[in-house]
Amino acid sequence: MAAFALKRYQGQALDALDNYLRAARLTGARAAFESETGYGYNAEPFGETPCVCLRIPTGGGRCVFAMLFKLENGPNVPQQIDAAIR
Numbered sequence: 001m002a003a004f005a006l007k008r009y010q011g012q013a014l015d016a017l018d019n020y021l022r023a024a025r026l027t028g029a030r031a032a033f034e035s036e037t038g039y040g041y042n043a044e045p046f047g048e049t050p051c052v053c054l055r056i057p058t059g060g061g062r063c064v065f066a067m068l069f070k071l072e073n074g075p076n077v078p079q080q081i082d083a084a085i086r
Contacts, residue, residue, distance in 0.1 A: 010065055013054050
């Protein structure tokens with residue numbers, strides 16, 4: 001059986017989300033958003049909690065992406081996200 005390999009854009013998206021959550025735990029969500037995206041934060045739509053949107057195309061393996069994110073980050077994903085937005 002062949003090993004499963006992510007496509008380049010899937011790996012990049014997984015890395016980007018992981019980097020954002022790590023930075024948010026250390027510096028707060030706003031600072032992490034600005035440092036990871038290079039864009040200023042517009043507080044109007046979401047208050048002080050940046051909205052994270054991962055763009056994966058139709059048929060791009062979003063379910064596989066979600067499963068791998070959960071596996072790599074363990075059972076603490078909800079707590080990590082909650083801690084990142086405080």
